[in-house]
Amino acid sequence: MPRDKSYLKVADELRARVRAGEWAVGEKLPSRARFAEEFGVGRSVAQRAMEHLIVEGILEGRAGSGTYVRRPRERRRMIRSRHSEQRGAGPFASNMKELDHEAEWECTSAARVPATEDIAERLAIEPGDPCVVTDYEFLADGMPVQLAKSWEPMAITDGTPVLLPEMGPRGKIGVVERMRSIGVDIATGIELVRPARATREQANLLGISVGDLVIAIERTYFDDEGRPVETADIVVPDIRWEIAYEIRVKRPES
Incomplete structure (x- = not known):
């Protein structure tokens, strides 16, 4: 897979796991280092994948704390x-x-x-x-x-x-x-x-x-x-x- 698209594969997998309930709403996710090791990618790729899901509204980053599953907002x-x-x-x-x-x-x-x-x-x-x-x-x-x-x-x-x-x-x-x-x-x-x-x-x-x-x-x-x-x-x-x-x-x- 092209290097600049590898984060999308990680994001797709994390999105599916969040929707399957592996982490509950409000629960903190493992660190980017943990995901980098699990997926066999660099930390920057793992970080970009998590940022991609933050933009989508699935995750939220909390300064000095980590990344959490975001509560769905009513549309x-x-x-x-x-x-x-x-x-x-x-x-x-x-x-x-x-x-x-x-x-x-x-x-x-x-x-x-x-x-x-x-x-x-x-x-x-x-x-x-x-x-x-x-x-x-x-x-x-x-x-x-x-x-x-x-x-x-x-x-x-x-x-x-x-x-x-x-x-x-x-x-x-x-x-x-x-x-x-x-x-x-x-x-x-x-x-x-x-x-x-x-x-x-x-x-x-x-x-x-x-x-x-x-x-x-x-x-x-x-x-x-x-x-x-x-x-x-x-x-x-x-x-x-x-x-x-x-x-x-x-x-x-x-």
């Missing part, structure tokens, strides 16, 4: 397609209410931020065109649930009361309702879902470990003429939430 289901933007509340608040959580969110914005090439392509504007960029932190019962970074073309909102999402009489009511208040009707949205690993900043904000698996969602909203009016990168911690999309089937006319 709840976030159904994104069931909840549309409602007056005074967006889909996140509706989803959390359904799960008996008190939802809130905070955001900070910056205006006249030049669009990068990637963002310009998503918004069908020119690179360098000014945008309002907003960082969101969504909370449920005071605990972080998801992060989002949003871009809105200033060509749409400049000079209106909704230029900054957190300010004015329409502040903090959701992008669909904000846009509707200035005569822009959002008709559709597209979401691309990918797995990713938490950056240090994301991990700090979400209360997870650097490198933990996250669900990355690229969302773009379009008005009724097909023009992109907002795009966002949303990050949800995989260890706590799974994403589901409800498919509505139209019934035949009777």
Whole structure:
């Protein structure tokens, strides 16, 4: 087996043994030296295998103590397609209410931020065109649930009361309702879902470990003429939430 992949074989074996109950939740595992000897590999390989399982959320390292079997965290289901933007509340608040959580969110914005090439392509504007960029932190019962970074073309909102999402009489009511208040009707949205690993900043904000698996969602909203009016990168911690999309089937006319 290639040297750089040998740790995966060790990780697979340890994962199977943990799931078989060889070590109970909260129990300390043997040292990396012990595993290195048992598997006939170097200590660095054993260490990398254990770190791999820490990233997966199966093990946890405790400074100055060792490595332990991590208690599984309950994963709840976030159904994104069931909840549309409602007056005074967006889909996140509706989803959390359904799960008996008190939802809130905070955001900070910056205006006249030049669009990068990637963002310009998503918004069908020119690179360098000014945008309002907003960082969101969504909370449920005071605990972080998801992060989002949003871009809105200033060509749409400049000079209106909704230029900054957190300010004015329409502040903090959701992008669909904000846009509707200035005569822009959002008709559709597209979401691309990918797995990713938490950056240090994301991990700090979400209360997870650097490198933990996250669900990355690229969302773009379009008005009724097909023009992109907002795009966002949303990050949800995989260890706590799974994403589901409800498919509505139209019934035949009777």
